[in-house]
Amino acid sequence: MRRIAIINQKGGVGKTTTAVNLSAALAEAGQRGWLIELDAQAHASLHLGLVITDHSPSMYDVLTGQANLGDICHPVESNLWLSPSHLDMAAVEMELAGEVGREIILRDAMATVDQEFDFVILDCPPSLGVLTLNALTAADEVLLPLQPHFLALHGLSKLLKTIELVARRLNPGLVLSNVLYCMYDSGTRLAGEIVHDVQRFLDSERNSSSVWAEAQSFDTVIRKNIRLAEAPSFGQSIFGYAPNSNGAYDYRSLAQEVLRQTTTISDRHRTLSSVQTPL
Numbered sequence: 296m297r298r299i300a301i302i303n304q305k306g307g308v309g310k311t312t313t314a315v316n317l318s319a320a321l322a323e324a325g326q327r328g329w330l331i332e333l334d335a336q337a338h339a340s341l342h343l344g345l346v347i348t349d350h351s352p353s354m355y356d357v358l359t360g361q362a363n364l365g366d367i368c369h370p371v372e373s374n375l376w377l378s379p380s381h382l383d384m385a386a387v388e389m390e391l392a393g394e395v396g397r398e399i400i401l402r403d404a405m406a407t408v409d410q411e412f413d414f415v416i417l418d419c420p421p422s423l424g425v426l427t428l429n430a431l432t433a434a435d436e437v438l439l440p441l442q443p444h445f446l447a448l449h450g451l452s453k454l455l456k457t458i459e460l461v462a463r464r465l466n467p468g469l470v471l472s473n474v475l476y477c478m479y480d481s482g483t484r485l486a487g488e489i490v491h492d493v494q495r496f497l498d499s500e501r502n503s504s505s506v507w508a509e510a511q512s513f514d515t516v517i518r519k520n521i522r523l524a525e526a527p528s529f530g531q532s533i534f535g536y537a538p539n540s541n542g543a544y545d546y547r548s549l550a551q552e553v554l555r556q557t558t559t560i561s562d563r564h565r566t567l568s569s570v571q572t573p574l
């Protein structure tokens with residue numbers, strides 16, 4: 296199982312669009328997926344047409360110890376389950392302020408769920424607060440969506456330092472695995488320049504011991520596509536709303552790339568375990 300946290304503390308860069316449509320593309324490809332929503336805006340739930348009442352339990356209740364995570368895994372499409380958020384989540388930061396071990400509540404809750412999944416995708420809010428820390432502690436890897444425009448890289452060093460700290464103190468296996476360019480406009484020179492700057496940075500870090508030493512930019516870029524912006528108001532992923540759009544094409548291509556990585560990762564694990572087997 297791969298646990299991928301989609302994180303960028305910058306708002307509106309394509310985190311939720313990616314969480315929803317990558318999950319849906321993986322599900323379409325036959326993978327069992329679980330999308331966990333950690334943002335009070337609850338846009339992922341809206342996007343997938345899951346409406347919960349004010350009295351139904353949500354991730355808010357799980358994080359505050361009032362519900363079991365297993366009880367809020369709702370099936371939303373074939374092969375895809377969603378654990379929804381709620382506006383109440385906005386208060387979690389303050390409510391958990393004095394709680395010991397507040398960064399590992401989600402990880403502990405996930406360990407109690409006995410359903411089998413191939414992928415867990417965590418949709419995070421645009422901040423580096425306690426919800427994002429919970430995602431970083433529960434995940435194996437971070438997928439960083441970037442919108443290649445002015446100030447795209449602003450705040451990136453703070454994000455990288457946070458991932459590094461969480462890896463050092465709470466989650467030793469955590470890495471930044473991938474950068475994904477969203478709302479990509481190939482017609483602008485700036486987009487090309489930002490992609491080039493990020494690539495130069497990643498290449499310069501290859502031999503470092505940092506958590507981003509092996510990070511790759513996906514070959515797939517998510518182009519600007521109005522259908523992706525329209526789909527949430529119809530409560531459907533891009534595959535339900537506009538299956539032949541460029542947006543659907545890009546997210547399918549992204550899912551294939553993610554699946555190829557999974558094969559490489561499990562091959563590497565197989566090789567390592569055969570090397571470590573005593574004669």
Ligand SMILES: Nc1ncnc2c1ncn2[C@@H]1O[C@H](COP(=O)(O)OP(=O)(O)OP(=O)(O)O)[C@@H](O)[C@H]1O
Binds near residue numbers: 479520
């Ligand atoms: N490739 C795209 N082409 C066109 N519009 C897009 C694309 N990706 C996302 N959008 C739109 O851009 C807006 C921001 O996207 P999204 O909600 O995914 O960002 P976010 O990073 O999750 O935002 P937040 O930080 O508020 O959670 C949304 O209205 C979404 O529909």
Ligand SMILES: [Mg+2]
Binds near residue numbers: 312338
């Ligand atoms: Mg979002």
